[in-house]
Amino acid sequence: MAELVIMRGDITEQEVDAVVNAANSSLSGGGGVDGAIHRRGGPEILAECRRLRVSRYSAGLPAGAAVATTAGFLPARWVIHTVGPVWSVTEDRSALLASCYRESLRVADELGARSVAFPAISTGAFGWPVRDGARIAVEAVRASATAVSEVRFVLFDDPAYAAFAGRLSGD
Ligand code: AR6
Helix, strand or coil: CCEEEEEECCHHHCCCCEEEEEECCCCCCCCHHHHHHHHHHCHHHHHHHHHHHHCCCCCCCCCCCEEEEECCCCCCCEEEEEECCCCCCCCCCHHHHHHHHHHHHHHHHHHCCCEEEECCCCCCCCCCCHHHHHHHHHHHHHCCCCCCCEEEEEECCHHHHHHHHHHHCCC
16 A cells, blocks of 8 residues: 655655646646646646647546646656546535546556655635545545555645644544
8 A cells, every 4th residue: 555645845846756736627727736837847748738638638637537748847757637626515526536536546557656746636726625635635545556655745735734634643
């Protein structure tokens, strides 16, 4: 089973095999993690995303799915783009959020990645409450049969770090 690690930091600075992008279905960039990855990773990531839109994902990458591209100028080798669900008070979309983590690890296994850094998917622009997002993330990773040896959650602020720390310490 993968070792789970948490840290405060910026996902674009991680020296891991793959970093996960909290993307949207268009794969054309955005704010938050997505904006930072494209800004720092350079144009080759977007160029590959555009090719994916023309080939495999003409209707966009669905929520819960994941796909890899080059990492451009980032220290990682690959970016795995996944689309989290938008938080809803009327509908339980937890399975889609869990699927983001599971599918990203499946893609990582296909690539042969051994270390993967995740942000707290959906907990920014998509509005998911961070403590619940942390619970789903940790449960989904722990339940995945993956060859990845290190899963690193890279948290941008104190509330996100505290949520993941609480979850990992077994509450
Ligand atoms: N490194 C690590 N974590 C970060 C970074 C960073 N550089 N920047 C923000 N976070 P978000 P989402 C945290 O909004 O909720 C984009 O426009 C942030 O504090 O990046 O899945 C996409 O194009 C939060 O805890 O992703 C989509 O349209 C977490 O990362 C939409 O936002 C996720 O915040 C996706 O929204």
